[in-house]
Amino acid sequence: LAVLSQATEAFRAAFPNTPVFPVLGNHDFYPAHTDPGPGKHAWLTGALAGGSWSAWLGGGGSSSDHASDNGAQGDSEAQRTFAYGGFYKMPLPEPKGEASTRGTSAHYLIGLNTEVCHFKNYHAFHDETAAREQLRWLELTLADLQAGGGRAVIIGHIPPGLWSGCWGEYSEQYERVVSEFEPVIAAQLYGHDHSGSFRLFYTGGGDADDDGKKQRPSSVAYATPSLTPYKNQL
Numbered sequence: 001l002a003v004l005s006q007a008t009e010a011f012r013a014a015f016p017n018t019p020v021f022p023v024l025g026n027h028d029f030y031p032a033h034t035d036p037g038p039g040k041h042a043w044l045t046g047a048l049a050g051g052s053w054s055a056w057l058g059g060g061g062s063s064s065d066h067a068s069d070n071g072a073q074g075d076s077e078a079q080r081t082f083a084y085g086g087f088y089k090m091p092l093p094e095p096k097g098e099a100s101t102r103g104t105s106a107h108y109l110i111g112l113n114t115e116v117c118h119f120k121n122y123h124a125f126h127d128e129t130a131a132r133e134q135l136r137w138l139e140l141t142l143a144d145l146q147a148g149g150g151r152a153v154i155i156g157h158i159p160p161g162l163w164s165g166c167w168g169e170y171s172e173q174y175e176r177v178v179s180e181f182e183p184v185i186a187a188q189l190y191g192h193d194h195s196g197s198f199r200l201f202y203t204g205g206g207d208a209d210d211d212g213k214k215q216r217p218s219s220v221a222y223a224t225p226s227l228t229p230y231k232n233q234l
Helices: 002-014 042-050 064-068 076-085 098-102 122-126 129-147 168-180
Strands: 088-091 107-111 151-155 185-190 197-202 217-223
Touching (some): 076 088, 076 129, 129 151, 168 197
Parallel strands (some): 151 185
């Protein structure tokens, strides 16, 4: 937690007026890769939601000046869901002139806790409850945005797909959800792999050639390269 707090302060100092949206990575947990799930990881998620990441999640944080950095005022729902499961939804700053005509934000950032699908997290194999809860929350959140004409940017640490370290069943269900809500999702951004790449998703959550039928690409997820060299990845 001390290292995370120091990194948070460094980001705040470097980007005082830039919205920052955090997500948990596999090395944020202790032991690494190990997320035991809601009720058992509050030492991390609860501490961050009510502490150093509070401002980024719509709360007051250590300085009330940070409360408006993300374009939101006291979005306690984001703090509650993050403290519970490590996932959240936050409004994105609207382009000038658009927010005033609508009155509310139409664009949102959805942050996911991808440790629930990490193949190195043995808790994810022992109990899939956390993974199912997050996927259900994501589905309901996207449905709500669709009903209101909103759009979302989804971010996470580990990209979908077993090659990236996210086990198959979760990835398959995730692909089904993003395919179903294709018009709502503006972008999907991930990291973890240390090398830049992308993932194509197809209609129905299937493969490019599923049951002998060519499927249409429905969306794409980008995995950004890291500052750490690929050969020295942790």
